[in-house]
Amino acid sequence: MFPFLADAVGCLFGLRNGKLACAGRDQMRLRRRMLMKKLVILTAVASVLCAGTASAQYEGETGCVMFEHANFRGRAIEMGSNDSVSFRGGQFWNDRVSSVIVRRGCTFVAYEHSRMRGESIELNRRVRDFGGSGWNDRISSAECYCDDRY
Template sequence: MKACYTAAALTAALLFFPASAQATCRIFQHRDYGGSGYTLHNFERMKMVRGESLGCTTNGHGGGCESTIYNPSWNDHVSSFRVKNGCTLTLWQHVNQGGARFRSNRSYRYVGDRWNDQASEALCTC
């Protein structure tokens, strides 16, 4: 009986919050959503450096690293991105929210010459 209530509560939550279950931002290596892609979920941050260089572990057990992904292979490799309805993607030129900032709540087939291959940090919020 308890399992039925749990299943009913889960179903109700998914019906009430359908956007949050699919809320994502996806970055791409090339323009027009080409090349490799990486999906960031709500409140996920990617720092495109090695986690150890900032005093954190890449498995998320360091202080303040729980929602941060460290992936140096993406540093200066973002050329386009898709943003689901209700989400905003923020890119920074340098890690720790440094340098210039690009923020958008819509998708870009190409980030433009100024931002192409410049991002070192990304944050998805929905």
């Protein structure tokens, strides 16, 4: 029986073998309990499957990648969510970044001086070539962080 209408007397109407049938109050209560149990089980399963996915979505994954040359070429340095790097003068990566990939849901913040100081630029997308932007071979420190929206 597939219920589709309940009357004021407490009779649940539905179709059985193509004919209109009525289920009594006890049958209605039993069906409601079964439906509620199914709903509770479904909710519990969905909770278990989705638990922790939002906050740990980027954990252990690369959020941002800096490249030595334009067009994502040359040596690369990967950054996970909530990673930061700071290059001192004389270190290879100091003032060498020419392109960057930023994963969806992540933000890349680059600074002109080490220890996150000086002028900065914030990006939510990839940049194929920093040339012409004033940031080519100028980055001395950077941060990558990813939010939990995706």
